[in-house]
Amino acid sequence: MSKVIEVESLRVTVLTTKLVRIEYSPTGVFEDRFTQLVQNREFEPCEVTVLQPSPQHVLEVVTTGFHLYYDGGDPAVGNLYIDAAHNCRTYDNRWFFGDAVGRNLKGTIRTLDKVDGATPLPDGLMSRDGISVLDDSQSFTLMGETVAPRQHAETDLYYFAYGHDYQQTLTAYYQLTGFPPLIPRFALGNWWSRFYRYTQAEYLQLMAKFDQEKIPISVAVLDMDWHPTQIPAKYGSGWTGYTWNLDYFPKPEALLETLHAQGRKVTLNVHPAAGIRANEACYPAVATALKLDHDQPAKFDLQNKAFKQAYFKLAHRPLERAGVDFWWLDWQQGGARSAVKVDPLWLLNIAHYQDNARQHPGAGLILSRYAGPGSHRYPIGFSGDTVASWASLQFQPYFTATATNIGYTWWSHDIGGHMHGAYDAELSLRWLQLGVFSPILRLHSSSNPFMSKEPWRYPSNIAASMRQFLQLRAQLIPYLESANAMTHTTGVPLIRPMYYGHGDENRAYQVPNEFQFGSAMIVAPITTPVDAEGHLASTAVWLPAGQWVDLFTGIHYQGDRYFQAYREQTQLPVFVKVGSIIPLNPDVMLPADTLPSKLKLKLFVGADGTYELIEHAHGATATTTFSWNDAERRLTIKVDDPSQIIPAQREVQPELVGATGTVVSSSKTQFNFSTMTMVGDNFSVMTLIQQRLQFADLPFDLKREIWQMVQTSPSHDRLLAYISTLKQPSLQGMLTELLTC
Structure with a gap:
């Protein structure tokens, strides 16, 4: 049961140690019904200290996540303020009732009708200041499908103080407003x-x-x-x-x-x-x-x-x-x-x-x-x-x-x-x-x-x-x-900005068109045309710490790195973290709502990994857990399918990305375990450089000169120095990306 405190015309409801509802109603009448926005206010109890009154204030409310002060009267004149228990702002962590929150990371809008390019976005829930305020004062009440106006005017705010843990902010928001339903x-x-x-x-x-x-x-x-x-x-x-x-x-x-x-x-x-x-x-x-x-x-x-x-x-x-x-x-x-x-x-x-x-x-x-x-x-x-x-x-x-x-x-x-x-x-x-x-x-x-x-x-x-x-x-x-x-x-979405999970990394905010895609992938779409000489286009990429593999080329990249990624028309930068497991349906013409009898399993070797495949059919759910032990080169499969919706004797086709000469074994399951495929890098760095030089619109003599330098340069530094003298920006960038990945 959430902690509720009333004093004068103010009601404070502590939902979590970092989420609090603040209502101010001059009539003293508060809204207890659900609204268009809020569909749940019953959270797990949390530890709260209430001082009413305190030596200096009419009310103080303290949790491990925030400290609220109220001096009585109209809170809009500076009589109510909150200190967050983190320091994500430059000078202080204090918010005054009614103030806007700075450095907001924006939300979304009703429509892009007739928009050509960018358009301004309203504020969202996330902020680099580490706090956010959601105003529910104007929304109608919503009980089931019945929408009705509020009976009494009040200011109705929700204050979040989760710092740079944006995923926790989002999860708390979903607990408050309802989780997204399953998509068919x-x-x-x-x-x-x-x-x-x-x-x-x-x-x-x-x-x-x-x-x-x-x-x-x-x-x-x-x-x-x-x-x-x-x-x-x-x-x-x-x-x-x-x-x-x-x-x-x-x-x-x-x-x-x-x-x-x-x-x-x-x-x-x-x-x-x-x-x-x-x-x-x-x-x-x-x-x-x-x-x-x-x-x-x-x-x-x-x-x-x-x-x-x-x-x-x-x-x-x-x-x-x-x-x-x-x-x-x-x-x-x-x-x-x-x-x-x-x-x-x-x-x-x-x-x-x-x-x-x-x-x-x-x-x-x-x-x-x-x-x-x-x-x-x-x-x-x-x-x-x-x-x-x-x-x-x-x-x-x-x-x-x-x-x-x-x-x-x-x-x-x-x-x-x-x-x-x-x-x-x-x-x-x-x-x-x-x-x-x-x-x-x-x-x-x-x-x-x-x-x-x-x-x-x-x-x-x-x-x-x-x-x-x-x-x-x-x-x-x-x-x-x-x-x-x-x-x-x-509440973990398919698509997340790069600062989710990396909120203290400045680079994560500098790649607005890059995003996390599911549990294993990072995608950086190409949104500009190729150049006339190298037939390559580029986009800025930031990879978090760790080892990453390009989904399309198989080339490995060292993380904790910011760079320009260059690609031809038919590819875009998609990176998979080492240890990831990605299930694929090899029968592309199978109706989308039919569970496949065969699965291709791409295992990005180099680290242990676990993946939970969740499938739905006929109102039932099946979960298959794939676990990869990299040292033993062992894949274990555990199936939880109480309604037996998975096709009988499903065939799993493992494909090891980056492996050579290894053996895969499986635990006993209801699945058939087909012959494993082993693939090293789809392209070696040298092969890819040669291919891109082949298709570049450059003089043959220049291509040969570049290729010879790539093959024979006595030191990496001298090679990069030579590349910096090239007059073709995309060629410079492509070579630098591949030779330093």
């Missing part, structure tokens, strides 16, 4: 989406083409043209619709049945702002239920219980019975209309997510815009219609990772950009690479006939690389689902 396994695969007037035949032909090209698509998205958009003017805009356009989709049930038979899930786009109008097939039933006449529209209002019931039962349920798995809620309108009217986006997200979760227990899903802190309980986020430009791509890694600072971990971007821009195959490939290492990979574009993102629309070398990366995403699903489970149960 199928959502972790590749999504195909486009704002385009497909016919039924065209759409099925497109899906067949993806299958023919061995490009796995898990989620089929139909944008707004699934319903009529050209409607009589008396009904208003054609953006809202709930009736199949039979000119384009003459047999919609057959379409959905076919897509399901192919192992895909289906979502439809809906713009619900115009309500339900007389042109809809469901309107007669809606009009009867709501007692409407004379073609009177059913005004969109989810705070109206009768409309809400008709909205789901009569407009959505028939489409869901036909095979629609979840909804893309495309709400672009404003926020709250008044002090008693809730932001409709909040209501949409809550109602649709809870409705979908009731139909699919443990696997609820929506695609919608961010509605503010607390939105992480209703995933997934649609970030809006971005401009297809390098500037937009350069902003997205930072934007995605930084959203974790307000707990919003499941962003889905328009991979490749939605609109405008120009044809740029390299940009599309780089964006797709980012998508593979994003929470959700959803290809999308406008209806412009030259803008579609099918890989075969690009030059053959780009198309081949795109195909490989989309296949890699399918291979990574076991790894992604385990991270998904960890987010849900422990």
